[in-house]
Amino acid sequence: MAIKNNLERIKASLPANITLVAVSKTKPISDLMEAYQSGQRVFGENKIQEMTEKWETMPKDIEWHMIGHVQTNKVKFMAEYVSLIHGVDSFKLLQEINKQALKHQRIINCLLQIHIAEEETKFGLDASELNILLTSEAFKDLKNIRIIGLMGMATFTENESQIKKEFLHLKAIFETLKPQPTTYNLQPSTLSMGMSGDYQLAIACGSTMVRIGSSIFGGRI
Numbered sequence: 674m675a676i677k678n679n680l681e682r683i684k685a686s687l688p689a690n691i692t693l694v695a696v697s698k699t700k701p702i703s704d705l706m707e708a709y710q711s712g713q714r715v716f717g718e719n720k721i722q723e724m725t726e727k728w729e730t731m732p733k734d735i736e737w738h739m740i741g742h743v744q745t746n747k748v749k750f751m752a753e754y755v756s757l758i759h760g761v762d763s764f765k766l767l768q769e770i771n772k773q774a775l776k777h778q779r780i781i782n783c784l785l786q787i788h789i790a791e792e793e794t795k796f797g798l799d800a801s802e803l804n805i806l807l808t809s810e811a812f813k814d815l816k817n818i819r820i821i822g823l824m825g826m827a828t829f830t831e832n833e834s835q836i837k838k839e840f841l842h843l844k845a846i847f848e849t850l851k852p853q854p855t856t857y858n859l860q861p862s863t864l865s866m867g868m869s870g871d872y873q874l875a876i877a878c879g880s881t882m883v884r885i886g887s888s889i890f891g892g893r894i
């Protein structure tokens with residue numbers, strides 16, 4: 674019952690417009706099913722093989738979000754069912770998602786990952802790269818993907834002012850998308866930032882989607 678209680682507590686703290694992604698990576702299906710039976714329908718995984726095994730076993734009204742770094746050669750394994758890919762950080766990856774989505778006659782929703790952290794290990798585009806990608810003729814040719822927003826990960830630090838600065842930077846970049854005319858493949862409405870340790874700060878800075886794992890399922894064993 675701990676998972677149910679954790680979910681209820683977190684959901685009670687979230688504004689109505691916030692989407693909760695339950696980060697279920699490494700967790701057994703029994704844990705996910707406890708969350709499912711408590712009403713959770715959006716789960717985030719960071720390994721495609723693990724996510725696919727869970728998709729094959731679990732109820733089909735679940736939204737599966739790929740929140741980890743994606744290699745182009747692995748896209749084909751999730752193209753049939755994935756609801757949202759969070760960490761799209763290159764045009765090459767976007768092209769592959771489009772190619773695999775076409776094979777399944779789907780349009781796959783994506784978030785473009787923006788690099789906001791000071792850590793070099795974090796992936797993502799900068800503001801100029803984002804602008805070049807979205808205004809290119811090649812982007813307009815992608816008919817089977819839809820960019821619905823941005824995501825980013827703050828620096829892993831105890832310094833709340835630094836995290837806030839990074840979140841506000843991402844929010845400012847997100848706002849630059851609003852004046853652009855929406856098209857079939859660019860409909861920005863989602864800003865995904867914030868995890869278990871900083872999601873309340875992220876929401877205060879404008880996040881509309883938070884990724885919470887350990888506060889729901891407990892830490893890794």
